[in-house]
Amino acid sequence: MTVLTDQYTPEREAIDDGLRAAVARLPYAASRIASYHFGWTDVAGKPADGSSGKALRPLLTLLAARAVADDWRPAVPAAVAVELVHNFSLVHDDIIDQDNLRRHRPTVWKVFGVTEAILVGDALHALAFEVLASSGDARAAAGSGLLATTVRALVEGQLADFYFEKRERVGIAECVAMAEAKTASLIGCATALGALFAGGTDHQVGALRDFGLRLGLAFQHIDDLLGIWGDPKITGKAVYSDLRSRKKTLPVTAALGSDLPEAAELAGFFTWVEPLDEAQLRRAAELVEVCGGRRSSMESAESLVTAAVASLDDAGLVPEAAAELGNLAVETVGRKW
Amino acid sequence: MTVLTDQYTPEREAIDDGLRAAVARLPYAASRIASYHFGWTDVAGKPADGSSGKALRPLLTLLAARAVADDWRPAVPAAVAVELVHNFSLVHDDIIDQDNLRRHRPTVWKVFGVTEAILVGDALHALAFEVLASSGDARAAAGSGLLATTVRALVEGQLADFYFEKRERVGIAECVAMAEAKTASLIGCATALGALFAGGTDHQVGALRDFGLRLGLAFQHIDDLLGIWGDPKITGKAVYSDLRSRKKTLPVTAALGSDLPEAAELAGFFTWVEPLDEAQLRRAAELVEVCGGRRSSMESAESLVTAAVASLDDAGLVPEAAAELGNLAVETVGRKW
Numbered sequence: 001m002t003v004l005t006d007q008y009t010p011e012r013e014a015i016d017d018g019l020r021a022a023v024a025r026l027p028y029a030a031s032r033i034a035s036y037h038f039g040w041t042d043v044a045g046k047p048a049d050g051s052s053g054k055a056l057r058p059l060l061t062l063l064a065a066r067a068v069a070d071d072w073r074p075a076v077p078a079a080v081a082v083e084l085v086h087n088f089s090l091v092h093d094d095i096i097d098q099d100n101l102r103r104h105r106p107t108v109w110k111v112f113g114v115t116e117a118i119l120v121g122d123a124l125h126a127l128a129f130e131v132l133a134s135s136g137d138a139r140a141a142a143g144s145g146l147l148a149t150t151v152r153a154l155v156e157g158q159l160a161d162f163y164f165e166k167r168e169r170v171g172i173a174e175c176v177a178m179a180e181a182k183t184a185s186l187i188g189c190a191t192a193l194g195a196l197f198a199g200g201t202d203h204q205v206g207a208l209r210d211f212g213l214r215l216g217l218a219f220q221h222i223d224d225l226l227g228i229w230g231d232p233k234i235t236g237k238a239v240y241s242d243l244r245s246r247k248k249t250l251p252v253t254a255a256l257g258s259d260l261p262e263a264a265e266l267a268g269f270f271t272w273v274e275p276l277d278e279a280q281l282r283r284a285a286e287l288v289e290v291c292g293g294r295r296s297s298m299e300s301a302e303s304l305v306t307a308a309v310a311s312l313d314d315a316g317l318v319p320e321a322a323a324e325l326g327n328l329a330v331e332t333v334g335r336k337w
Numbered sequence: 338m339t340v341l342t343d344q345y346t347p348e349r350e351a352i353d354d355g356l357r358a359a360v361a362r363l364p365y366a367a368s369r370i371a372s373y374h375f376g377w378t379d380v381a382g383k384p385a386d387g388s389s390g391k392a393l394r395p396l397l398t399l400l401a402a403r404a405v406a407d408d409w410r411p412a413v414p415a416a417v418a419v420e421l422v423h424n425f426s427l428v429h430d431d432i433i434d435q436d437n438l439r440r441h442r443p444t445v446w447k448v449f450g451v452t453e454a455i456l457v458g459d460a461l462h463a464l465a466f467e468v469l470a471s472s473g474d475a476r477a478a479a480g481s482g483l484l485a486t487t488v489r490a491l492v493e494g495q496l497a498d499f500y501f502e503k504r505e506r507v508g509i510a511e512c513v514a515m516a517e518a519k520t521a522s523l524i525g526c527a528t529a530l531g532a533l534f535a536g537g538t539d540h541q542v543g544a545l546r547d548f549g550l551r552l553g554l555a556f557q558h559i560d561d562l563l564g565i566w567g568d569p570k571i572t573g574k575a576v577y578s579d580l581r582s583r584k585k586t587l588p589v590t591a592a593l594g595s596d597l598p599e600a601a602e603l604a605g606f607f608t609w610v611e612p613l614d615e616a617q618l619r620r621a622a623e624l625v626e627v628c629g630g631r632r633s634s635m636e637s638a639e640s641l642v643t644a645a646v647a648s649l650d651d652a653g654l655v656p657e658a659a660a661e662l663g664n665l666a667v668e669t670v671g672r673k674w
Contacts, residue, residue, distance in 0.1 A: 026489070027493050029493070029496050029497065029500060030492070030493055088459075089459075092456075092459060095451075095455065096452045096455060096456070114432075115433045115496075115499050116499075118429050118432065118433060119433070119492050119495055119496045119499070120496075121459075122425075122426075122429060122458075122459075122462065123489055123492045123493065123496075125488075126462075126489045126492065127485070127489060128485075129466050129481055129484070129485035129488075130485035130489060133478055133481045133482025133483075133485055134482055140478045140481075141470055141477045141478035141481065142470070144466055144469070144470045144477075144478065144481045145466075145467060145470025145471055146470075147466070148463045148464070148465075148466035148467035148470055149463075151463035151466075152363070152460055152463045152464060152467060155367070155456050155459045155460045155463065156363070156364050156366070156367055156460065158456055159366050159367055159452075159453070159456045159457075159460075160366065162452050162453075162456070163366060
């Protein structure tokens with residue numbers, strides 16, 4: 001399958017080169033695990049052609065830089081830092097969620113152990129700040145502050161997400177706040193850093209940050225839909241994975257908040273102590289749809305993308321690059337990956 | 338018991354205020370756990386007078402600043418960042434080592450869970466960079482780079498430490514390299530950052546970094562001795578804790594490398610699959626001593642402290658502050674805590 005992000009070959013190569021150079025700073029014990037995580041090597045350390053992920057966030061950083069200054073090169077360190085942060089959080093998140101699969105392959109903790117996953121995640125986290133600092137860019141300090149605040153938000157979102165699983169009721173407003181922290185904040189940071197490293201004005205950095213925040217929340221709505229109805233062959237995750245772990249995702253929370261009698265049946269599955277079997281999972285997915293959760297998330301994603309595109313107006317951006325950001329946002333809503 | 342670090346009341350208060358202000362940026366779910374870890378609150382969230390640790394690292398940052406410019410105030414954000422990094426690594430390390438006690442109280446993962454400990458550790462890690470960036474100091478970018486490189490070294494040292502436990506043989510040279518990465522790097526970073534934020538020359542920053550690196554390695558030698566012979570009432574750790582977990586610490590590695598026949602008996606305990614009972618632990622400790630491990634670490638610590646003090650010569654430092662750093666180094670070798 002071709003995704004829009006595939007077309008940016010030079011940008012993707014620069015991101016990949018930057019990531020590989022960063023990971024190469026780690027000693028063998030850690031770099032071997034990080035290389036596996038990024039899909040560059042297999043478990044035995046031999047070169048692999050595994051996908052290193054969609055690289056959506058760093059690509060957004062570079063497109064944001066182009067939107068400001070028609071040049072993405074100065075933003076490469078920022079793009080690499082963002083992708084390192086994203087991946088550190090994936091490695092830790094997979095431990096927490098006890099997820100066995102990531103990008104169609106066993107997760108780091110599953111292959112190497114929990115200790116290794118904690119420590120390699122920590123190393124990637126630090127590496128992000130190291131890449132920013134060693135960029136030699138005068139905006140590195142501001143960028144580092146923005147990235148640090150974002151990581152904190154991201155971690156707080158993950159903590160809220162984890163606590164929500166244990167709670168019987170979660171309101172849609174707090175669920176949206178959690179998704180903003182967990183996902184939108186890093187995407188907003190990705191675009192803001194691109195604008196910053198391209199020398200954007202405060203207004204431009206703010207506009208691109210808003211774009212990213214809105215796109216990021218749309219992205220989470222779609223991710224949550226794919227966590228229920230996505231094709232495991234495409235998403236690389238187990239079918240119904242979010243229902244299996246009783247995650248209070250955006251569509252689920254919207255459905256549970258409906259007045260329909262089916263919402264009570266759905267709530268029953270979320271207080272059920274035993275693991276859900278396949279028939280129950282299918283029924284739970286059906287109930288999310290019947291209670292309007294699927295439609296609600298799809299509509300939210302669409303209106304967020306419209307708002308994201310609108311935030312690029314009047315920011316004095318390079319029109320062609322701004323249009324590409326808009327296209328990328330629109331594609332996000334229709335994505336199957 | 339009084340330790341030398343107790344006497345720096347204004348410095349300690351500034352560090353404590355800075356830490357509390359940083360942790361207050363976290364939302365309740367995370368700050369409550371961090372406050373427990375720092376000993377400010379009990380499990381229920383009520384104020385506690387638990388010790389927040391020795392605060393040796395941030396105090397070294399402030400003393401290094403005084404040694405350069407006779408003023409420690411500008412280095413407070415750096416001191417706070419160093420202590421946040423130290424504590425993030427403690428929180429993660431306690432998960433990895435499955436340690437139940439820290440500062441005489443149950444560890445974070447034990448009280449709140451592994452997920453919470455991973456995420457709160459991540460939040461403290463990010464907070465360190467946030468504190469540096471929001472200091473508004475022109476040296477924040479350089480400081481951030483130094484801190485990031487140090488965190489990476491620290492994590493790599495922890496990974497090496499973990500792998501050593503699984504290996505039958507570890508040479509003393511690689512054990513020293515591990516201790517340098519795991520402990521000395523952050524103490525060297527603490528003093529270097531103090532010098533940097535006080536506006537020190539490259540030569541002064543280098544001299545204070547060398548001081549910290551040597552002191553840090555001495556510190557680890559002593560810590561390893563206390564991990565075997567320390568009084569649990571004073572150290573807050575279980576007796577023989579490092580022997581129990583079959584850690585290849587510095588004195589143990591030195592002892593295992595001896596030519597004495599007792600070294601083979603000691604090696605037997607380190608390949609023994611079952612947990613060691615009290616009699617075996619006592620015997621193992623005795624063997625470390627017989628094989629010269631205790632003396633070797635004590636002598637190394639002493640010569641490292643001498644070298645640390647010597648690195649402060651000819652750096653154009655404020656004599657009184659440099660002498661205090663020297664005293665602190667000498668006390669480290671004699672410490673019981």
